[in-house]
Amino acid sequence: MHSMITNEYKEIVENKKGKVDVTPIANFFRNEIKEQITKIGGKPRMVAFLTTDDQGALDYSKWTKIACNKDGIEFILKRIERVDLEDAIIEANQDDDVHGIMVYYPVFGGMLDSYLQDVISPEKDVEGLSTTNRFNLYHNIRYLDKEMTKKCVIPCTPLAIVKIIEQLGIYRENVELGQALVGKEITIINRSEIVGRPLAAMLANDGAIVYSIDINGIIMFEAGKRYGTIKMVETKITKEEAMLKSQVLILGVPSPNYKVNSDLIKEGTVVINFAGCLNVDEDIDSKTILVPTIGKVTIAMLERNLMRLYNNQRLKKTLPPQDQLNQYQYYH
């Protein structure tokens, strides 16, 4: 799983500098998905709700549709008034022909959007943003149900970033579970529940020390006592110190005005930018490995999550009706 899926980056990894185009990584996963769909037949279907005229979201939905259609997935964009969104989500939850549901945020903004994330059934939560799927990620719970028939999905942007890091020579190979990033320090500038915190948890799970930075300060993430759980730790380290110690720097500040000072990034660092805009000077690739955008891999992970949900739902139909009702939440 951690081995190189392409030779594309060999030179960049050896030289510890250069700009990375993630297309080969996306293609690798998309080919796997395409083959799987060809094999099992059927028509996995994803519905995406858009409530605004945001050009970024429109563009992203176009690319997603093109990729999905090429790979055998039906992608339906539904434009809808924001006040009608909740009802539309509930309808899609109940529609057996819909296997995955996503929403382009912001809709209302703030906590109401967080509420809407949880109206999507965890069983159709293709982006992995529902509290249930996030809780399960943080607590190493792999299944939505007691019977262990429905695998959880992982938020797709953090998943994409982990897949990219795996290809850039950071993970140690042939080590025990939870050991692949032992000794590594990673700084993430973003602690959202959508990307930054799930990502910190995933990297800490593999043994890294993660400095998670947002406007309120820095929190350290480490592996917990049991594999798959995490520990948050207060720290007095500064942002500058954290960046200078890190072998990987992950940037996700959604503002074109936010740029990290290049002097704070040491040579050979892997710099991954997932914000819509570049949070670092473009010429940083002369001394570091720069991944300026990750969108293509995110779309591949979205497809991957959809296939997981599709398979969960195919399986569900073979279970007796009683078990379909028991959507047990482990954590309560």
Add this chain to the structure above:
Amino acid sequence: MHSMITNEYKEIVENKKGKVDVTPIANFFRNEIKEQITKIGGKPRMVAFLTTDDQGALDYSKWTKIACNKDGIEFILKRIERVDLEDAIIEANQDDDVHGIMVYYPVFGGMLDSYLQDVISPEKDVEGLSTTNRFNLYHNIRYLDKEMTKKCVIPCTPLAIVKIIEQLGIYRENVELGQALVGKEITIINRSEIVGRPLAAMLANDGAIVYSIDINGIIMFEAGKRYGTIKMVETKITKEEAMLKSQVLILGVPSPNYKVNSDLIKEGTVVINFAGCLNVDEDIDSKTILVPTIGKVTIAMLERNLMRLYNNQRLKKTLPPQDQLNQYQYYH
């Protein structure tokens, strides 16, 4: 239920002006609770987690403890590091001697706090802030379980505000369900998921037109087609127009600098302020009914919610173990 529980406010209601002290309303509900506890015996227990030195939260916890102890409820304040809070909540979820759990927010701030609200089991969510309890409120789902043995709780600040409005001559008596506020217009300046939106939903359920205002604009709330459901509607009305049309104005902006211009509030309006600071000039009581603080009733509703959870959990022990596992969520 809507009838006056005290004659205290008769003059104020008739004159349509004056300052309201909510103590008699709080005492009415607390006396009910005290009697119930005396009757059933037992020791309902609530645990409150505090992760900061915030003086406001400390003061509020002291008042809550005094009220609870007087009424027969054990209130335990646990001071804890924020990084340890999630584990502590999970432990309290699993502790059969704890019937209700609350947290003083902010802890980390932002979406992480929203996540923590959902780590509290809906069965012990004494403040009614979990997504499950809020979803159920918005969709008129009254029970947490399929067997209809565990009643949902309603967020306690909105519940307190409804109880106060009921005492100030706004509700029509002896009308059908969902009709008591027909013809009334109400403005709420706050659309948080903790107070403003659940409150808008509750008032819309009873037939009011609610103008829900936050920094992003105005949304109208009306009763949905089925009783107990709500409809959000886009509107072009301005904040000033909304306030001038309203018989009730509810203020919850957590900033001492935010004051509504008194000229925008018509004579006889019921003005309820639930922010920690007063969002209106204090002398507005010369032309309106002013409720400057509601904290005492909120504490009474917290106790009331705890009793509901306590009774749910007493009942649960008499159910066969299999049924205890089926924590079914209706909406997925």
